[in-house]
Amino acid sequence: MSSEFGIVIHGGAGTILRMSLTAELEAQYRERLQASLAAGYEILEKGGGGLDAVCAAVNVMENSPLFNAGKGAVFTHEGHNEQDASVMDGRTLECGGVASVKRIKNPVDLARLVMEKSEHVLLCGEGAEAFATKYNIDLVDADYFYTDMRWNQLQKALEKEKHLKTDYSQLDHTPDDKHGTVGAVALDKEGNLAAATSSGGMTNKRFSRIGDSPIIGAGNYANNSTCAVSTTGHGEFFMRCLTAYDVSAMMEYKQMTLTEAAEIAIVEKLTRLGGTGGLIAIDRQGDIALPFNTPGMYRGYRLANDEPAVAIFKE
């Protein structure tokens, strides 16, 4: 499956069943996944950088209400949207992330700005938004992120909570809501790997919870000597497992193939701890892996001189 260049994307993993997805909605998802792939692939084909490609692919999903990132971000308990994102450049091991930002249209672009313009790896909350303002990134009104679907998900979660003897720290963990990250990984013609991840977090989340998406090594990792990885799923488990870095470490230290390392990270290690989700990965040979332990994962890939492929369900 080796390839000169290529891109792999995901739009979230979870309990995505054929019966719960109308034909119309499925078609919409497939169309946006294709558009995301096309945006990234076009850059790679023209000889552009992997980092440009993954950000362009993620932007397409961030700008769609279908995915839990950017425009389609889920609501927190208080009715806000708090988003996390990160990027990593496999050539330099430089990386950047933002956590709990409320008014950034494309969090992945701000993560890239943190990488390129600050000395830091991770900025959060209003501090990250102040940083955005310094670099003339417009803050959008909170209204921009309003969608009926996400608002109704929050109302359902709040309603359900009322009937539960629930702890303040408990969240709504219906599988539909919790797996909504988007991400992309790419190998460019120069042989550089890059990864980008962006997430709206969890419906009804509280206490400015930060998930795995902005955490280098957990939700995102790229290293030219091994692979690029972006994860999606129940973030806390990816943080405990350092899943994204772990795929790279197993390749580097145990001489595993990308496929072996990615399978072990999800099917064995994540599953053993009780975590659910998946990852996408590409290595320097253009081999790819897309393992997940949930019924479905919105995903796609396109390798050099080949047709794009998108899929949603398991088989």
Add this chain to the structure above:
Amino acid sequence: MSSEFGIVIHGGAGTILRMSLTAELEAQYRERLQASLAAGYEILEKGGGGLDAVCAAVNVMENSPLFNAGKGAVFTHEGHNEQDASVMDGRTLECGGVASVKRIKNPVDLARLVMEKSEHVLLCGEGAEAFATKYNIDLVDADYFYTDMRWNQLQKALEKEKHLKTDYSQLDHTPDDKHGTVGAVALDKEGNLAAATSSGGMTNKRFSRIGDSPIIGAGNYANNSTCAVSTTGHGEFFMRCLTAYDVSAMMEYKQMTLTEAAEIAIVEKLTRLGGTGGLIAIDRQGDIALPFNTPGMYRGYRLANDEPAVAIFKE
């Protein structure tokens, strides 16, 4: 050097030179390092848990104005204190962290509460403080963190900045100021490993920068099958290297000893990227490592049935 149980601590690494430390101040540091070791060791000796021991040891340093964590935290650009901390339990791989908290006396205790009482790994800012309030942790007045030394460091950094053509994202990176994290790792009599890290961040920091201290795998990691690690230094480099987890990964995947893995993580990998700092580590056999690539690191250890040892300089 194997031992039935033991504790290792650090109080920060950096340009600590004999000539710049008065005899009186050096004696104060040594006394507090001894007190921190004693607090943790006493718990271990009585058969208490590693997690209790590392938190007790860190609390002693957090409560002292000498270290850049808790009471002695440095000031941000705006004159606040924004602290980061995390803990990890090597038996369960459970972990918790808080980032950018302003009014928590002992951030490491709140990190432990996140681990034990929430479903999350990382909470930030006012959300984390709201979580603290739910669990009846008193918020302290910001005045609590005022110390002349740290305030003067900020004034010096601000003054210096005026004379520099500095970018908004640039920080004061005088070596004295940037390496102030504290941490502890322990092996208890049950064979459980634990790690805790707490940091006041960087003098004059902006934009709610989050360092490596609250990031599992970067500034802190514990796994009963390998080791417990706490790092200190220029946090961004530890985040890019996943230093704490990397020590564990090299032990697990390459069958390295703790000493070999810890040395490679600091002396080779961190140094190659241009990072400065150190780490403390202990493994399940009670072997320990304390590598650093700076002129000094406040540090100490005490192993079962042995005398405590503390040190500051390189020799």
